Amino acid sequence: MSWDRMQREVLDALGHTVYRVAPANMPPIPDDPLLHALLRAAGRSADADDAGLLYRTWPIAGLRDNPTAKRALWPRLRALRPTTGFHAST
Numbered sequence: 001m002s003w004d005r006m007q008r009e010v011l012d013a014l015g016h017t018v019y020r021v022a023p024a025n026m027p028p029i030p031d032d033p034l035l036h037a038l039l040r041a042a043g044r045s046a047d048a049d050d051a052g053l054l055y056r057t058w059p060i061a062g063l064r065d066n067p068t069a070k071r072a073l074w075p076r077l078r079a080l081r082p083t084t085g086f087h088a089s090t
Contacts, residue, residue, distance in 0.1 A: 042080035
């Protein structure tokens with residue numbers, strides 16, 4: 001089972017230990033500035049549970065020096081960002 005950040009915080013507050021087992025088929029996250037920038041834009045870090053999966057699905061090589069491809073990826077990155085709560089409009 002995969003727990004999101006909020007669930008892990010709640011379980012920790014309740015005194016439970018949450019262990020994380022990385023899937024065996026996930027590649028290590030390379031030290032690539034573009035990849036880390038994409039992870040930050042998606043609201044993730046390199047140690048996020050789904051960072052390896054995201055790394056495998058993003059066309060990193062196709063994004064380099066291709067502004068059109070980068071712009072096309074932005075909606076997907078925004079959709080991955082965690083919501084921070086309800087903001088009432090005034």
